[in-house]
Amino acid sequence: MANIRVQRTFDALFALEDVREIFRQSLPSGLTPEQEQKVRESLAKVREYIGEIEAGGANTGTCPPKTRIGSLEIRTREEEYINIHPIQVAGRLTPEARKAIIAYGDGYSTCDYCRKPFRLDRITRPGIEDFHAELARFLNADQARVTPGARRAFQAVVSALVEKGDSVIVSSLAHYTEFLAVEQAGAIVKEVPKNEKNIVTADATAEKVEEVKRETGKLPALIMIDHFDYMFGNEHDVYGIAKVAKQYGIPFLYNGAYTVGIAPVDAKKIGADFVVGSGHKSMASVAPSGVLGVSNEYAPKVLRTTQMVGDVTKRKFGIKEVENLGCTLMGGTLLSMMASFPTVKERVKRWDEEVRKSNYFLEQFQRVEGSKVLSEWPRKHTLTKVDTTGSYDTVARTHKRRGFYFSEELAERGIVGEFAGATKTWKLNTYGLSWEKIKYLSEAFLDIARKHGLNVN
Numbered sequence: 001m002a003n004i005r006v007q008r009t010f011d012a013l014f015a016l017e018d019v020r021e022i023f024r025q026s027l028p029s030g031l032t033p034e035q036e037q038k039v040r041e042s043l044a045k046v047r048e049y050i051g052e053i054e055a056g057g058a059n060t061g062t063c064p065p066k067t068r069i070g071s072l073e074i075r076t077r078e079e080e081y082i083n084i085h086p087i088q089v090a091g092r093l094t095p096e097a098r099k100a101i102i103a104y105g106d107g108y109s110t111c112d113y114c115r116k117p118f119r120l121d122r123i124t125r126p127g128i129e130d131f132h133a134e135l136a137r138f139l140n141a142d143q144a145r146v147t148p149g150a151r152r153a154f155q156a157v158v159s160a161l162v163e164k165g166d167s168v169i170v171s172s173l174a175h176y177t178e179f180l181a182v183e184q185a186g187a188i189v190k191e192v193p194k195n196e197k198n199i200v201t202a203d204a205t206a207e208k209v210e211e212v213k214r215e216t217g218k219l220p221a222l223i224m225i226d227h228f229d230y231m232f233g234n235e236h237d238v239y240g241i242a243k244v245a246k247q248y249g250i251p252f253l254y255n256g257a258y259t260v261g262i263a264p265v266d267a268k269k270i271g272a273d274f275v276v277g278s279g280h281k282s283m284a285s286v287a288p289s290g291v292l293g294v295s296n297e298y299a300p301k302v303l304r305t306t307q308m309v310g311d312v313t314k315r316k317f318g319i320k321e322v323e324n325l326g327c328t329l330m331g332g333t334l335l336s337m338m339a340s341f342p343t344v345k346e347r348v349k350r351w352d353e354e355v356r357k358s359n360y361f362l363e364q365f366q367r368v369e370g371s372k373v374l375s376e377w378p379r380k381h382t383l384t385k386v387d388t389t390g391s392y393d394t395v396a397r398t399h400k401r402r403g404f405y406f407s408e409e410l411a412e413r414g415i416v417g418e419f420a421g422a423t424k425t426w427k428l429n430t431y432g433l434s435w436e437k438i439k440y441l442s443e444a445f446l447d448i449a450r451k452h453g454l455n456v457n
């Protein structure tokens with residue numbers, strides 16, 4: 001059953017969009033009588049829906065779920081549930097970003113006032129140029145660009161710096177998109193082994209550099225390391241690894257897919273030549289979006305501009321950047337990132353509190369006998385891999401719904417985002433939950449355990 005007020009909020013927003021569409025279809029001289037009539041009808045609906053929202057009072061009430069409005073399937077997950085999905089939580093939009101999508105959703109909406117020199121990061125209305133400068137300051141990088149996802153930033157850097165047959169060092173917990181960027185360049189990946197605590201260290205990275213040098217007679221062309229990996233959410237020694245990279249004169253790419261936008265990141269302090277972030281993962285932005293910070297040392301290569309001239313037409317393309325294929329985020333994606341940015345800049349200052357909440361929840365979680373944390377402990381991140389083989393999974397073994405009983409128990413309590421049916425090892429992320437929700441979440445896990453006869457300490 002859906003929540004009446006959430007449902008009607010969507011109904012009202014959609015009816016208002018119908019009104020907007022009528023204005024878009026009308027001539028500059030004004031509405032026709034038929035259009036006037038349609039506007040009146042849609043506004044009457046908006047009033048009706050608002051009436052129902054108000055009548056809901058403090059008690060939200062429920063109504064039959066409506067999954068579609070017109071042809072559009074609606075999604076109310078973030079409104080109706082506590083979402084602990086490992087990769088979704090910090091990409092959740094701010095209200096400002098949602099409004100930005102309404103205002104700038106049209107395809108090339110960023111280009112309304114694009115003037116010479118015709119490049120996205122030089123557009124001043126809306127203030128995209130200023131945003132780029134602010135973004136560079138935020139990352140403490142010399143220059144910044146937006147990209148269609150972190151993966152496209154890896155691709156831009158690798159394509160500029162790595163030649164066919166080169167080696168690129170990545171972590172043994174690296175994301176697959178780093179592998180693909182290297183593969184596309186015709187190079188090969190060399191993984192730094194993780195230690196027994198699932199951490200990638202500076203020493204292990206230096207050993208790998210030596211190994212590559214011995215085997216190929218050449219230094220690796222690039223080192224790319226994830227500050228926090230996606231498998232455990234463990235912290236890796238990016239500061240030490242940056243020093244190793246510097247000693248060998250190898251460019252260092254810091255993968256901040258799990259930090260940029262939620263935790264403070266300072267390219268200069270880290271010693272990174274490149275900082276990559278993911279908008280839809282950690283910057284409250286629409287997908288696909290990402291950011292790339294570049295040092296002045298490498299900007300001439302990675303941000304090189306086109307020199308190509310058409311042999312017949314003699315056309316040239318100004319200052320378009322080759323690795324970025326000219327412009328990147330041309331509509332609602334970028335505007336959502338810009339609209340969320342003030343919130344994002346503030347929220348990174350509260351990272352310690354987010355980590356405290358993560359630790360609090362996991363302390364409670366481990367009170368259920370047999371529930372374990374597989375990530376480093378205490379937590380330094382809100383993304384965590386857990387093992388419930390010795391607890392919730394013991395119930396699943398004989399339950400008629402198998403592992404799905406656990407997802408259903410969580411959903412009944414308004415919690416979603418765990419891997420449905422998984423009761424052995426799985427991941428969760430508590431980022432952005434208030435203390436109230438963290439306590440509710442903790443209690444829900446304990447409650448499910450007690451209900452199924454598990455021991456709670």
Ligand SMILES: Cc1ncc(COP(=O)(O)O)c(C=O)c1O
Nearest residue numbers: 149150151175177226230257278
């Ligand atoms: C560690 C890490 N790096 C990079 C990426 C790719 O990010 P994007 O989807 O922004 O390209 C991911 C995505 O899950 C990730 O977990």
